[in-house]
Amino acid sequence: MNLEENELTIEQQELLYLISKITDSNNCPTNWVKETPLQAMMFYAIRKGIFNEYDYAPISSSFLGQGRKFVNISKEGEDDLGDLREMGFLETIRLSSTTHDFITGYRSSPKSKKLIELLPNEVKERIDHIFICPKCKAENFALNIKVEKSEFKMVCNQCNHDEYIPLVIPEDVSYKTKAYFFENLDKKNMGDEL
Amino acid sequence: MTTVGNIDDTLTEIIKLKNVKIALVEWLPFDRNQLSALNIKLDSLHRKRGHIVTARKDNSPSEIIFKDDGISCKVIVEEFEPSEYVSFHAFLNFPEEDGINQTEEISGNINSWGRVIYGADLIEAEGSIDGWISLDILTRIIVDLTMDTSQMIDSLLTEYQRNLLDLVFMKESAKRTKVLLLLADEISVHPESPQEFFDGEELQNELEQVIGVLQKVESLSEGFLFKGSSGMIAASKNIKNYEQSLLERSFSNAIRLFLDDYSSIIWHLWDESRFIEKDIDKAMLGDITSLTRAQNWITRASSDAIMLSDILSYLRDSITEFVSELAESDPKRLHYDPLIQELKLILDDSHITTKRVNDTQKVIHGLESKMVALRDFSNALAEKHMRRISDSMAQNTKSMTQMTESNNRASDALSIIELILAGSVIIDVVLVLVGEYAYPEWLGNLFNSGFGSIIVLGVTAVLWISMFIFLRLSKRRLESSAIRRQRGAYVIGRKCNVENLENYLTTKNILLRNTECEGESELISVTWEPHNNKGKPEISSVILYFDAKEKFIIQIDFESSDMTINLKRCYDYLIAEMEESGIFNLHEYGNACY
Numbered sequence: 001m002n003l004e005e006n007e008l009t010i011e012q013q014e015l016l017y018l019i020s021k022i023t024d025s026n027n028c029p030t031n032w033v034k035e036t037p038l039q040a041m042m043f044y045a046i047r048k049g050i051f052n053e054y055d056y057a058p059i060s061s062s063f064l065g066q067g068r069k070f071v072n073i074s075k076e077g078e079d080d081l082g083d084l085r086e087m088g089f090l091e092t093i094r095l096s097s098t099t100h101d102f103i104t105g106y107r108s109s110p111k112s113k114k115l116i117e118l119l120p121n122e123v124k125e126r127i128d129h130i131f132i133c134p135k136c137k138a139e140n141f142a143l144n145i146k147v148e149k150s151e152f153k154m155v156c157n158q159c160n161h162d163e164y165i166p167l168v169i170p171e172d173v174s175y176k177t178k179a180y181f182f183e184n185l186d187k188k189n190m191g192d193e194l
Numbered sequence: 195m196t197t198v199g200n201i202d203d204t205l206t207e208i209i210k211l212k213n214v215k216i217a218l219v220e221w222l223p224f225d226r227n228q229l230s231a232l233n234i235k236l237d238s239l240h241r242k243r244g245h246i247v248t249a250r251k252d253n254s255p256s257e258i259i260f261k262d263d264g265i266s267c268k269v270i271v272e273e274f275e276p277s278e279y280v281s282f283h284a285f286l287n288f289p290e291e292d293g294i295n296q297t298e299e300i301s302g303n304i305n306s307w308g309r310v311i312y313g314a315d316l317i318e319a320e321g322s323i324d325g326w327i328s329l330d331i332l333t334r335i336i337v338d339l340t341m342d343t344s345q346m347i348d349s350l351l352t353e354y355q356r357n358l359l360d361l362v363f364m365k366e367s368a369k370r371t372k373v374l375l376l377l378a379d380e381i382s383v384h385p386e387s388p389q390e391f392f393d394g395e396e397l398q399n400e401l402e403q404v405i406g407v408l409q410k411v412e413s414l415s416e417g418f419l420f421k422g423s424s425g426m427i428a429a430s431k432n433i434k435n436y437e438q439s440l441l442e443r444s445f446s447n448a449i450r451l452f453l454d455d456y457s458s459i460i461w462h463l464w465d466e467s468r469f470i471e472k473d474i475d476k477a478m479l480g481d482i483t484s485l486t487r488a489q490n491w492i493t494r495a496s497s498d499a500i501m502l503s504d505i506l507s508y509l510r511d512s513i514t515e516f517v518s519e520l521a522e523s524d525p526k527r528l529h530y531d532p533l534i535q536e537l538k539l540i541l542d543d544s545h546i547t548t549k550r551v552n553d554t555q556k557v558i559h560g561l562e563s564k565m566v567a568l569r570d571f572s573n574a575l576a577e578k579h580m581r582r583i584s585d586s587m588a589q590n591t592k593s594m595t596q597m598t599e600s601n602n603r604a605s606d607a608l609s610i611i612e613l614i615l616a617g618s619v620i621i622d623v624v625l626v627l628v629g630e631y632a633y634p635e636w637l638g639n640l641f642n643s644g645f646g647s648i649i650v651l652g653v654t655a656v657l658w659i660s661m662f663i664f665l666r667l668s669k670r671r672l673e674s675s676a677i678r679r680q681r682g683a684y685v686i687g688r689k690c691n692v693e694n695l696e697n698y699l700t701t702k703n704i705l706l707r708n709t710e711c712e713g714e715s716e717l718i719s720v721t722w723e724p725h726n727n728k729g730k731p732e733i734s735s736v737i738l739y740f741d742a743k744e745k746f747i748i749q750i751d752f753e754s755s756d757m758t759i760n761l762k763r764c765y766d767y768l769i770a771e772m773e774e775s776g777i778f779n780l781h782e783y784g785n786a787c788y
Contacts, residue, residue, distance in 0.1 A: 057333040057403045060340075060371035060424065067364030068371055068455070070337050075399040101458070170337045172294045174320040177339075179283045179301040180215050180313035181272070184438040 008087075008115075011051050012080050013123045016089055018045065020108040020116050021127060032093055032105030036064060037143055040152045040167045041130075042077045044143075050126050051077065058170035064147050065101050069168045081106065089115065130154075135161035207328035209400045211378035211429055214316045214327060216336060218343055218372040219444040221452045222351070223358050223508040224308035226277040232304065232350055233276050236269055244270030244283075247349045267346045269302075279305040286342045298342060307515040308508060309445050312343045312372075326382065329400045336374055336404065344368050361501050362455050364462075370455070373448040374405060374425030375440055381417060381429035388413055391420065401427070424451065442520065449513065456505065463495055463502075470495075474571060476687075616662035624654055679734065680754050682761035686747045686769075690740065690777050695747075698775040705735070716742040731764045732756045747777070 008016070018041060023031040046054050054077050058070040084090040089112035093105040108116060133141040133156035140157040143165075152165040224232075237245055246266045254260070266287045274280040286298035301313040316322075321331050345368055348356060359367035383397065388411035391397050401408050405422025412419045417430030419440075426444065428436055473488040702722035710717045721737045724730075737751040752764055772778065 055330065057330060058337040059333075059403065059406075060337075060369075062458070067366035067369070069366065069369050070341070075403045076396075079394065079399055170341075171334060172291055172296070172338060173331055173334045174293075174295040175316065175335050175338075176297040176318040177216070177299055177314035177316050179299045180217075180315040181281070181301045182217070182303070182311065182313055182437055182441060183434075184441070185281070185303045185311065 009053070009080070010123065011053050011076070012084055013119050014045075014051055014127055015042070015077065015080050016084055016108060016112060017116060017119055017124055017127050018042070019090065019106050020112070021131070023107045025108045025113070025116075029107075029110075032107045035104045035106070036071075037145060037152075038106060039071065039073055039077075040145075040165055041143060042074055043072050043167055044154065044163075044165050045127070045130055046074060046077075048130055050130065062101055063150065063168065065097055066147070066150065069150065070170045071168055072166070072170070088112075133159060133161055134163075135159055207330050208383070208396045209329045210326045210382035211329070211332070211376065211427070212327075212380040212382075213325045213378060214332065215377040215433075216314045216316060216339060217375040217377065217441065217444065218312045218336075218340060219375060219441065219448045220310045220370075220372040221445070221448045221509075221512065222304075222308045222310050222347070223355055223505055224304065224306060225508065225511065226306045228352060228355060229280065229304065229306045230277040231352055233271075233274055233280055235350060236271050236274075236280065236282065238271040238274040238276070238280060244268050247346075267349065269346075269350070272301075277306060279303065284346055286346055288342055288345065296338070298339065300339070300343065302343075302347070307512040309448075309512070309516070310347065311441065311445075312339070314339060325379075329404050332376070333404050336376075340372050340374075341369060343372070344370060358501055358505055361498055362452070362459050362505065364459070371424060371451065373444045373451055375444045376404070376425070376427040377433045377437065377440070378417075378427070378429040379431060379433060388418055391418070445516065449509065449516075453509070456502070456509075460502065463498060466491065467495070474575060612662060612665050616665060617658050619661050620654060620658045623657065680757060680759060680761060681751065682753075682765060683749065683751045684765045685749050688747050688778060689780055690745055690747045691779050692740075692742055692745050694776040694779065695740065695772075698772065698777055699738075702736075715744060717748075718742055731759055731767050733764055733768075736768065 019033055019038065020026075022033045022038070022041065025031070042051065042054070043056055045051055046056055051074070054074045056072045056074040056077075059073045059075075060068050061071045061073065063069040063071055081090065085092060089109055091107055091109045093107075094102055095105065097103050128139075131141050132139055136156060136159040138156060138158040141154050141161075142157060144153045144155040144162070145151070146153075150168050152167045153162045154165065155162040235247070237243075246262075246268050248262055248267075252260065268285040268287075270283045272281045272283055280303075282302045284300050284302055286300065288298075290296055299314070303309075303311045303313075316327065316332075316335065319327050319331055319335060321328065348359075348368065351359075356367070359370070363370045383391075385391065385397075391401060391411045392408065398408055401420055402422065404425065405420060405427060406424035408420065408422050410419075410421040412421075414428060414430040414436065415432050417428070417433075419430075419436075420427040425447075426440060428440055430436065470488045470491050473491075699720055699722070702720075702724070704720060704722045706719075706721040708719045717739065718741075719737055719739045721735060723735055724733045726732050726734075731754070733752050733754050735753045739748040739750070740746065741748060750765070750768060752761075752768065754761075754764060
């Protein structure tokens with residue numbers, strides 16, 4: 001098995017390694033990473049300059065059993081998750097949550113084990129880097145979630161340094177609109193009035 | 195690749211639209227009375243002047259000045275019919291981040307059956323050139339407009355309507371989504387076939403970012419129509435021709451979107467009811483806190499079910515009105531309108547939606563029946579608990595009466611003893627003064643005088659009574675100091691490890707242990723006197739109630755003679771001591787991966 005045969009893009013390689021790292025697939029083959037924390041990690045990585053071809057946009061979605069929120073999701077990332085599944089490198093699991101909705105779990109498949117070993121070092125290093133605390137340089141920088149506050153943070157378990165991940169905060173742009181009245185609505189209503 | 199606004203990423207912009215008009219469509223629970231109230235709130239009769247609107251209420255009628263929340267949204271009514279519709283012009287002015295400049299003017303159209311349409315003509319945007327704007331930027335603008343219009347319309351709704359929305363959107367109604375309709379004059383990408391937009395890569399990703407899962411792409415005159423799960427994009431030189439049919443389709447989708455959230459809240463309620471059944475089971479084991487929780491939930495869920503039924507009535511009326519409006523539209527249109535198939539589809543959609551509403555109604559009925567059963571069951575359980583408490587109180591009252599009677603008898607006997615004791619003390623005093631069986635000379639003289647013996651007898655009686663009073667007061671003082679104490683009674687309601695509990699009790703100075711067996715339960719109460727070492731709260735006695743068969747600690751009572759002590763601190767201390775003894779350790783951990 002080699003990378004060329006499987007034609008994985010750099011982003012797909014990074015995504016596969018990220019999932020394998022989060023789930024610690026070598027040591028714990030029964031681990032799965034939940035969809036929302038994975039989206040948070042992808043969002044964090046994009047903002048750190050990894051996943052070069054991905055961007056993200058706020059998309060309305062049911063969020064951790066707390067109703068709808070606008071979540072910054074990468075469609076390219078979602079698409080690559082689908083592609084990796086189709087290629088057999090990722091497995092998914094669906095389970096119901098205590099908050100009465102369904103969540104998807106991801107993990108790297110046994111088929112991907114050899115491939116992950118063959119991934120270029122620079123790909124691995126880029127992903128490994130996001131788990132290194134920028135302050136104390138310890139490899140203990142991990143995702144921490146407070147569901148009730150919809151709060152996502154990367155927290156260093158050694159020095160307690162943290163970085164907030166604005167997953168559910170849409171970013172603004174400047175713009176200007178003027179009111180647009182739909183003619184058919186006005187005509188219809190005015191007709192009724194007359 | 196471009197960097198825009200405060201976006202912390204470079205955007206890959208593939209698809210652009212020219213001269214974009216944005217329509218956001220939603221269904222809200224409205225009827226003619228609600229719409230009439232809205233027109234009154236907007237002061238529609240004085241339409242041209244306009245008002246700044248707010249959701250705030252005047253809760254202090256006697257105050258002269260009130261403050262707003264710093265967010266202003268001005269609404270000027272353009273056209274209205276008091277109980278039929280209102281069309282307005284809104285100027286949204288919400289706080290923006292540094293470096294962001296937004297001027298949001300939108301139109302709003304609300305009718306009596308809940309069709310709400312906001313319209314905005316995008317005249318300028320960061321990163322746009324000659325009216326061309328990318329879908330990546332548009333996504334952010336749409337999200338901003340979606341949230342801002344929700345905030346604006348919420349300030350116009352009645353409290354009741356806001357409660358209905360809070361129920362369906364789980365208190366996140368400000369972030370509810372709306373059906374999007376983007377109308378543009380041109381699109382930057384022109385593949386040979388509409389199917390090429392389903393490339394599974396860049397084109398499809400960009401479109402899905404805005405309108406959800408891409409379902410269909412059709413050709414329009416000099417353009418395309420993209421249909422997604424949460425909206426549509428139409429780009430054509432003759433876009434005006436499609437406005438009406440697209441708005442109708444969007445409203446149909448808005449009802450469907452609302453129904454999705456509505457259905458999920460019903461299942462949410464249904465699932466919760468299963469947890470409440472478990473609470474009721476716990477209550478049967480004696481955990482009264484579970485019963486309280488179950489009853490609170492049933493009260494809330496019953497109110498929710500009533501509101502869900504109300505929403506359903508609004509939905510039904512709305513669909514009926516919508517369908518009749520479609521049917522009553524110009525009959526000639528049926529012959530010449532090229533979008534006739536679309537209209538038929540909308541009508542079909544309305545029928546499907548009606549069927550979904552009917553199905554939902556069945557689920558609500560099921561839920562209501564289940565809640566009635568749960569309520570009856572929990573009431574029966576509460577009655578059982580009450581009867582048990584009542585029996586226990588009757589037993590206590592009987593014991594108390596017996597104790598009081600016994601106490602009274604003892605008290606009477608004590609009073610007699612006091613009387614005799616006082617007399618004997620005084621006789622002893624008199625004997626000390628006068629000498630045993632002999633009178634001093636002065637007393638003999640006194641006795642021999644006319645009233646001497648009466649005076650001696652009187653003095654003796656006065657001394658006797660004084661001594662009796664002194665003894666009575668001393669006894670009362672002792673009694674009052676004996677009853678100065680604080681008592682605490684805390685419900686624990688936790689599963690326990692009985693073996694560890696018994697080990698814990700062996701370390702205590704047990705004064706009393708009662709066991710009552712009834713059916714599947716073995717209720718045990720244990721009373722002990724804690725060792726009051728330095729640094730520990732001064733607790734004089736503790737009573738622990740637990741069910742040995744169900745392995746369940748029910749309650750702990752304790753007393754302290756220290757009137758200044760904090761009872762919660764005593765409780766925390768006792769619980770911490772029990773936790774330390776492993777009383778609440780129920781599981782054995784395996785070698786799982788963490």
